[in-house]
Amino acid sequence: MxxxxxxxxxxxxxxxxxxxxxxxxxxxxxVPTFRDAQTGLWAQYNPTELATPEAFQQNPKLVWEWYAWRQQLVAKAExxxxxxxxxxxxxxxxxxxxxxxxxxxxxxxxxxxxxxxxxGNINRFKCATENRILEQWEKQTAIPPHCPYCNGLIRPDVVWFGESxxxxxxxxxxxxxxxxxxxxxxxxxxxxxxxxxxxxxxxxxxxxxxxxxxxxxxxxxxxxxxxxxxxxxxxxxxxxxxxxxxxx
Structure with a gap:
C-alpha cells in the first residue's frame, strides 16, 4: 500500500x-464482535436480549454467566x-x-x-444498586455475587442497551x-x-x-x-x- x-x-x-x-x-x-460471540451453548440467545438492565433484573445468573464466558474469550486474546x-x-x-x-x-x-x-470494561465490576466500582469482594457461591457494601447484585461495568x-x-x-x-x-x-x-x-x-x-x-x-x-x-x-x- x-x-x-x-x-x-x-x-x-x-x-x-x-x-x-x-x-x-x-x-x-x-475477540469476537458482539454478535459473532454467540456460539456453542449461547447460540440460542439474542445478545441484545442479554445485554440490558431488564435482562439482568429478570435473570441475573444467566447474564452474569454470559459475561463470564465472554471474559474468558477476552482473556485469551493478546x-x-x-x-x-x-x-x-x-x-x-x-x-x-x-x-x-x-x-x-x-x-x-x-x-x-x-x-x-x-x-466500559468487561473486566471491571460495579454494584448494580449503587453504581459503585468494586475492586474486590469476598469469595461467594452466589451467582452473581453480592456487593460487600449494600448487598446489591454485582454486574460488569459495561454499558448495556438502554443505558447512557x-x-x-x-x-x-x-x-x-x-x-x-x-x-x-x-x-x-x-x-x-x-x-x-x-x-x-x-x-x-x-x-x-x-x-x-x-x-x-x-x-x-x-x-x-x-x-x-x-x-x-x-x-x-x-x-x-x-x-x-x-x-x-
Missing part, C-alpha cells in the same frame, strides 16, 4: 492527535500489531488520546496510557475529539451512536479525519483519507512512512 504524502505530512505535524477505535481492531486479536503501533505512535505524539468503543482493555494491555472507554454512556467518559471523549487536529478512526462501523457522531464533530472543527477499515462505512465519503485494510497491516506501514523504522 502506498501512503499518500499529504497524509504522511499531516500526521507528522499533528499537535493534537485523537484515535477512535471500534470492534475491528479487537477482532484482529481474535494485543495485535495495530494496538502496538498505537503505543509506538504515542511515543511520537505524547498528546495522543485513544477513545475506544471496545470493552476488552487491549489498548491498556498493549501499553497505551491515555485511553477513554466509552462503553458514562458522563465523564463522554465529556472527555468530546473534548479530545473537538480539540484534535487529526483523527484516526480505526475498525469502527460508524453506525453505533453516539460514537458515530464523533468523527463528524472532528470534521466540523476542521480536523483531518483518516479512516482505517477493511470495509467502507457511512463515514467513508466524508473523510479526507480512507485506507482499506486491517489496522495491524496499515498502522505499522503508516508509522514507517512518517518516522521510518518503528518498534512494532
Amino acid at each position: 502506498i501512503i499518500p504524502a499529504e497524509l504522511t505530512q499531516c500526521l507528522k505535524h499533528s499537535k493534537r492527535l485523537a484515535i477512535l477505535t471500534g470492534a475491528g481492531i479487537s477482532a484482529e486479536s481474535g 494485543p495485535n500489531a495495530g494496538h502496538l503501533a498505537l503505543v509506538e505512535l504515542e511515543h511520537h505524539q505524547p498528546s495522543l488520546t485513544i477513545v475506544t468503543q471496545n470493552i476488552d482493555g487491549l489498548h491498556q494491555r498493549a501499553g497505551s496510557n491515555r485511553v477513554i472507554e466509552l462503553h 454512556l458514562p458522563v465523564f467518559a463522554l465529556e472527555q471523549a468530546l473534548q479530545a475529539i473537538e480539540r484534535s487536529d487529526v483523527l484516526l478512526t480505526i475498525g469502527t462501523s460508524a453506525l453505533v451512536q453516539p460514537a458515530a457522531t464523533l468523527p463528524l464533530k472532528a470534521l466540523q472543527q476542521g480536523a483531518t479525519v483518516i479512516e482505517i477499515n477493511p470495509e467502507t462505512t457511512p463515514l467513508t465519503p466524508c473523510v479526507h483519507f480512507s485506507l482499506r485494510g486491517k489496522s495491524g497491516d496499515i498502522l505499522p506501514k503508516l508509522l514507517k512512512s512518517v518516522w521510518g523504522d518503528t518498534q512494532t
